[in-house]
Amino acid sequence: MPTSLKQRLIAAVIDREGGYVNHSSDRGGPTNYGITRAVARENGYQGDMRNLPKSLAVKIYEARYWTSIRLDRIAPISATLAEYLFDFGVHSGPGRSAQELQRTLNVLNSRGKLFPDMKVDGAVGPATLNALTDYRKHRGGAGVHVLAESINGVRIAFCRGLAERDERQEDFVYGWFHRVVNLRNEVESDYGERLAISLYSEIDTEVA
Numbered sequence: 001m002p003t004s005l006k007q008r009l010i011a012a013v014i015d016r017e018g019g020y021v022n023h024s025s026d027r028g029g030p031t032n033y034g035i036t037r038a039v040a041r042e043n044g045y046q047g048d049m050r051n052l053p054k055s056l057a058v059k060i061y062e063a064r065y066w067t068s069i070r071l072d073r074i075a076p077i078s079a080t081l082a083e084y085l086f087d088f089g090v091h092s093g094p095g096r097s098a099q100e101l102q103r104t105l106n107v108l109n110s111r112g113k114l115f116p117d118m119k120v121d122g123a124v125g126p127a128t129l130n131a132l133t134d135y136r137k138h139r140g141g142a143g144v145h146v147l148a149e150s151i152n153g154v155r156i157a158f159c160r161g162l163a164e165r166d167e168r169q170e171d172f173v174y175g176w177f178h179r180v181v182n183l184r185n186e187v188e189s190d191y192g193e194r195l196a197i198s199l200y201s202e203i204d205t206e207v208a
Contacts (some may be wrong), residue, residue, distance in 0.1 A: 003196035005075055008187050009086050010061045011195035016179065016186075020050045023171070033057035034090065039064065055203040065089045069098050070124040077136055080184060081148040087183055088155050091176070095122035100154050104147060105131045114138045156180055 003011075017034030030037050032052040040052055043060050065086055066072070075082035081101075089097035099122040106117045115134035118127040136144050159176040163169040186192055 003193055003200070005079055005082060005187075006062065006066050006071070007196040007200055008192045009066070009083060010058055011199040012183075012187050012192055013061065013087065013090055014054070014057060014199060015195050020052075022049075035060055054199075058199070058203055061090070065094055068094045068124075070129065073129055074124075074132065077132060078144045078148055081144065081151065083183060083187055084148055084151050084155070087179070088151065091179075092155070092158060096158075098122040098124045098128070100151055100158075101132075102128055104150050104154065105135060108135060108139075108143075108147065152180055 014033045017031065020030065020032045022030040030049045032040075032049045033054060035052060035057050037049050039060060040049065040056075043056065043064075045052060045056060069085055069089055071082045071086055074085065085097045085101060088100065099120050101124070102118055102120045102122075105115075105128070106120070109115050109117065109131070115131045116127075118131055135147065139146070156177060159173060159180070163173040
């Protein structure tokens with residue numbers, strides 16, 4: 001059975017992040033499957049991060065990084081944009097990902113002629129979704145492609161800024177750039193499909 005974009009994105013990030021990591025330069029502290037200890041605690045997990053259930057990691061990714069950004073509404077407009085926003089959210093926080101979408105749409109509205117400016121609050125609601133719909137109506141698929149790639153450009157600049165402000169982040173910056181540049185090929189490949197099938201079969205067994 002074909003997997004969904006959401007499943008492939010989550011499987012790709014879990015595969016990329018691997019298991020338990022506690023790197024001295026990582027500002028997020030100990031992680032497992034890419035989930036930080038702070039996020040795990042916010043979601044009710046109080047145990048050792050080494051033992052974080054993979055099924056809980058999947059639920060966190062679904063709720064915090066897919067549903068909160070309303071990617072169920074954005075993906076039908078542009079799967080590419082949804083991919084970029086999801087991974088940006090995982091890496092830098094869903095609020096920042098949503099804010100960058102809002103900021104970028106605001107400067108693409110031709111001084112309010114295409115749709116009104118919106119508040120940049122990181123909450124994807126009717127105003128953001130309506131702006132995206134209006135933008136597509138006026139600019140078409142080619143315009144949505146420009147929007148998506150612009151978001152990726154902002155993300156690369158953000159990652160570079162992290163390393164400029166804190167030299168320790170140079171331990172990760174090549175990997176970050178590689179991740180951003182190659183995300184679509186990773187998620188949309190046959191390998192991405194196999195990762196998703198394997199992950200969701202595994203967690204079905206885990207929770208059974």
